[in-house]
Amino acid sequence: MTEPIRFLLVDDTVDNLVALGALLRRDGLELLVARSGAEALELLLLHDVSLALLDVQMPQMDGFELAELMRGARRTRQVPIIFLTAGDREPARVFAGYESGAVDFLFKPIDPRILKSKVDVFFELACQRRELSAALKINERFVGILGHDLRNPLGAVLAGAELLRGQLADEGQLLTLRRMTSAGRRMSEMIEQLLDLTRARLVGGLYLTRTQLDVAELVQRAVDELRATNPHRELVTAVEGDCATWGDPARLLQLFSNLVGNALQHGTRGTPITLGITGRDREIVIRIRNGGSIPAELVPSIFEPFRGRTAKQASGPGLGLGLFISREIAAAHDGDLGAVSSATTGTEFTVRLPRRRDAHDRSTGELRVP
Numbered sequence: 001m002t003e004p005i006r007f008l009l010v011d012d013t014v015d016n017l018v019a020l021g022a023l024l025r026r027d028g029l030e031l032l033v034a035r036s037g038a039e040a041l042e043l044l045l046l047h048d049v050s051l052a053l054l055d056v057q058m059p060q061m062d063g064f065e066l067a068e069l070m071r072g073a074r075r076t077r078q079v080p081i082i083f084l085t086a087g088d089r090e091p092a093r094v095f096a097g098y099e100s101g102a103v104d105f106l107f108k109p110i111d112p113r114i115l116k117s118k119v120d121v122f123f124e125l126a127c128q129r130r131e132l133s134a135a136l137k138i139n140e141r142f143v144g145i146l147g148h149d150l151r152n153p154l155g156a157v158l159a160g161a162e163l164l165r166g167q168l169a170d171e172g173q174l175l176t177l178r179r180m181t182s183a184g185r186r187m188s189e190m191i192e193q194l195l196d197l198t199r200a201r202l203v204g205g206l207y208l209t210r211t212q213l214d215v216a217e218l219v220q221r222a223v224d225e226l227r228a229t230n231p232h233r234e235l236v237t238a239v240e241g242d243c244a245t246w247g248d249p250a251r252l253l254q255l256f257s258n259l260v261g262n263a264l265q266h267g268t269r270g271t272p273i274t275l276g277i278t279g280r281d282r283e284i285v286i287r288i289r290n291g292g293s294i295p296a297e298l299v300p301s302i303f304e305p306f307r308g309r310t311a312k313q314a315s316g317p318g319l320g321l322g323l324f325i326s327r328e329i330a331a332a333h334d335g336d337l338g339a340v341s342s343a344t345t346g347t348e349f350t351v352r353l354p355r356r357r358d359a360h361d362r363s364t365g366e367l368r369v370p
């Protein structure tokens with residue numbers, strides 16, 4: 001059974017609550033009623049609400065104060081609010097939380113038709129939002145299943161190509177085969193990315209298998225692998241300090257390959273790519289810099305899946321998932337990934353990983369060395 005949509009009614013006068021309740025009642029809607037700000041806050045801790053109707057004049061905590069508290073908490077920040085106010089009989093007060101969500105006023109005596117039509121809009125919106133989020137979940141699950149089931153046939157194609165390689169002697173045929181293999185590998189990478197997206201979104205994060213490792217070695221391995229396919233590009237690495245920690249080597253290699261791959265793919269050709277790996281007492285910092293900048297309008301969305309690409313790139317080879325997954329990998333290690341980009345200095349991505357003394361050490365997760 002689907003959960004009802006919930007609206008919150010707050011008024012210190014019971015008669016008003018009863019009248020409002022009678023007016024708004026409908027199938028699929030649960031009305032939560034509170035007679036004070038404190039009661040309302042308790043209900044908000046337990047339930048997600050799609051609209052709050054707040055009486056402004058209440059003893060102790062008035063409607064504005066309650067609304068300000070709601071705007072201060074992440075969970076309730078976006079809840080639309082309709083204030084029920086005595087209007088000109090009250091001193092004009094400024095409500096400080098306008099920017100963060102929808103706010104409306106209704107003046108007493110309240111016209112039931114106006115109230116009903118406003119509330120209808122919010123009910124309709126809440127229903128649509130719920131349908132959209134359900135559709136999105138189904139979509140992501142579908143992508144996950146599809147990605148998973150594509151892996152086996154593609155594996156067979158790649159294995160077949162490998163087998164043929166030993167049997168063909170004609171240079172032209174071998175060239176075709178190499179192209180097929182590299183397209184197949186790229187496809188397999190894309191499938192893995194889609195699976196990582198579903199893992200991160202639906203299962204609630206990437207699963208790590210931690211062992212002791214050396215971050216500088218992993219970065220170097222990513223660089224060496226990519227250098228093999230980009231022999232003419234200049235990649236300069238500098239390591240400083242001790243870079244040993246605990247983490248998932250396969251995931252970290254994936255993170256560094258994504259970033260170095262991006263620098264090669266999106267950076268300006270002809271300018272070197274520089275990598276700095278610095279092991280500090282409490283964290284290990286990896287900086288990857290390349291020439292060329294990310295268009296300013298893309299910067300806010302580069303870490304979002306399928307976004308952060310220009311219209312031209314959207315038809316290109318990538319899915320636009322690399323940075324999203326990279327940030328998830330950094331977060332799963334209690335670290336982070338950020339970027340700065342400007343036309344004059346180029347683009348720099350920075351990974352920060354807290355240093356772990358053993359597989360279970362989480363004590364350094366919050367600490368940052370200036």
Ligand SMILES: Nc1ncnc2c1ncn2[C@@H]1O[C@H](COP(=O)(O)OP(=O)(O)OP(=O)(O)O)[C@@H](O)[C@H]1O
Pocket residue numbers: 193258262263264265266267290292293294298302307308309310313317318319320321322323324347
């Ligand atoms: N080092 C970089 N220099 C310049 N632009 C970059 C750099 N890294 C990322 N970008 C920009 O950010 C966008 C998103 O990067 P992301 O790695 O998520 O996707 P992608 O590289 O397009 O595709 P893929 O899913 O194959 O990684 C890129 O399309 C590019 O516009």
Ligand SMILES: [Mg+2]
Pocket residue numbers: 258261262318322323
């Ligand atoms: Mg990429």
